[in-house]
Amino acid sequence: MKALILKQYNKPYIMEEIPIPIANERQVLVKISHSGVNPLDLKIKSGQAAHAQTKMPDAILGTDMSGVIVSVGNEVKNFKVGDAVYGMVGGIGGAQGTLAEYAAVDPDLLALKATNISFKEAAALPLITITAWEAMIDRADIQKGSTVLVHGGAGGVGHIAIQIARAKGAIVYTTVSSDQIETVRNLGAIPIDYTKYSVKEYITEFTNDEGFDVVLDTIGGTVLDASFTAVKRYTGHVISILGWGSHSLAPLSFRGASYSGVFTLYPLISGKHRKHHGKILTEVSKLIDTGDLKPLVDGNDYTMDSIDDAYKKMEDGSAQGKIIISIANNQDENLS
Missing domain, CATH: 3.40.50.720 (NAD(P)-binding Rossmann-like Domain)
Incomplete structure (x- = not known):
């Protein structure tokens, strides 16, 4: 799979081809559609977020994602192949982030995507x-x-x-x-x-x-x-x-x-209380389905190849809503 790799803080990402991760018995493998950009990502990349406990070198950043489950571990009961999901799943504490085409994810961190928003909008929501x-x-x-x-x-x-x-x-x-x-x-x-x-x-x-x-x-x-x-x-x-x-x-x-x-990152760093994140996002999906919640998303389209432009847009404050990186091939009808 393609992934953006950070070798050193405050240096450009390097696009590399690396093996697709294998989900263990308690994980699901997600084909990532979109990755949401947060101010935290810029701080981590620049080495200014020690509390995120990122493991260097060769870090894959990105906390938020939306995508489709493509394989399920034997012990996972609440999700199945083909489920459209979203969540805050990695990018800190040594866990692989979402600036990659696939991620092996703890299902406790996930929820089903609301049916009336796009994958792009869903990726804006988790953090x-x-x-x-x-x-x-x-x-x-x-x-x-x-x-x-x-x-x-x-x-x-x-x-x-x-x-x-x-x-x-x-x-x-x-x-x-x-x-x-x-x-x-x-x-x-x-x-x-x-x-x-x-x-x-x-x-x-x-x-x-x-x-x-x-x-x-x-x-x-x-x-x-x-x-x-x-x-x-x-x-x-x-x-x-x-x-x-x-x-x-x-x-x-x-x-x-x-x-x-509020310290939202604690479950990702500690491994504790992760189910609560999934439960929150499940409740949020209900609010989206009833029309009570909708994210503000910047209208520009960015890919892993143009992530520097996306980061500059966030830094200069000109974005009109959350900035989102498209990860999946746009021709994939299931991830558009």
Whole structure:
């Protein structure tokens, strides 16, 4: 099979022909249709993501994928040959990633692809959707009528978090720049232009100085600090997917509110709790089938041969949605 190999950090990939992996008794072999690109991939490639525990040299990166199962291990009972699936399956901790034509995958990490989206759209979902679900459902347990503030609602995790919260009946606000207002309105969120409102101003205007029930920080740094002052007293809950560095908890403590972090990669690195990822994606497929969730996907088409262009598009911030790499031959009708 063809695969993109990383020999050294911060160096170009090398396309190589390597043996197709063989699925063991507890794995499935997936013919990969598309691989989703995440900011994490760029950090790993540049050697700036030690927490991902990538094994070098000769690493195959890429965490997200969609594809079709072509063989099934003897101990696998919940999938069969021909199933269209998607998942966050590798690229970290020494596991083969998705920038290759095939991957042997732990089926606990997979779910059946929703029938009303393409393979390209499905490949956009796993990492950002699992992260958003863990934040909104597992940590915050949002309820109908909850007021939710999502920082960065036009981003990958943000736009999915908005849709999950809306599907649960929450009232969702989001901080965005002025050029992103229509995007988040179309997702059902109430936009807050962070270039025009201070934290104090939007808390006053949108919550009558009460604060939000839930605040999701997808940006980190000073945005996380601001989140600690934006939650409701006593019952408010802040969740961050980038809770790194040093932060004063005093503003949060003075409000009597709570905080949770999300580390989506842990099951891949540790091998523990992987079934939960598959269960999350199964629930997400249901939301997609009912029309309650749809990923924003960049309209450009990229292949393994043009991955450098895809990465540049992500780095310059001009992508309109998630960037996806087409892995399969476009003439394969089952993987289009």
